[in-house]
Amino acid sequence: MCLAIPGKIKSIEFQYDGTVRMAKVLFGGITKEASLEMVPDAKEGDYVLVHVGVAISIVDEEEARKTFEYLEEIGEIDELVASSQLDRPNPL
Numbered sequence: 001m002c003l004a005i006p007g008k009i010k011s012i013e014f015q016y017d018g019t020v021r022m023a024k025v026l027f028g029g030i031t032k033e034a035s036l037e038m039v040p041d042a043k044e045g046d047y048v049l050v051h052v053g054v055a056i057s058i059v060d061e062e063e064a065r066k067t068f069e070y071l072e073e074i075g076e077i078d079e080l081v082a083s084s085q086l087d088r089p090n091p092l
Helices: 061-073 077-084
Strands: 005-015 020-027 030-035 047-051 054-059
Touching: 005 030, 005 061, 020 047, 030 047, 030 054, 047 061, 054 061
Parallel strands: none
Antiparallel strands: 005 020, 005 047, 020 030, 047 054
16 A cells, blocks of 8 residues: 655755755654655645655645554554655664
8 A cells, every 4th residue: 555644844955957846854753855846835844745755735734743643553654664765763
């Protein structure tokens, strides 16, 4: 099953010679880059749903929190992290 993971945009920059808008997105302690090409109105501080490295929609904070808590509750976070190649934070 493929799911989108909610995360908060921490920063935005243009990459690939200024042609692609990318964000650093925080997923409950995990930070990963995601393309913002499908959500051109997204800005720092917004919550987005990310699927395979692409932000697919902007969501409100409450929806993001509830979704992330549910995924943790059913034990899907570790599987989603592994299957989406999200990086775990370095504890050092």
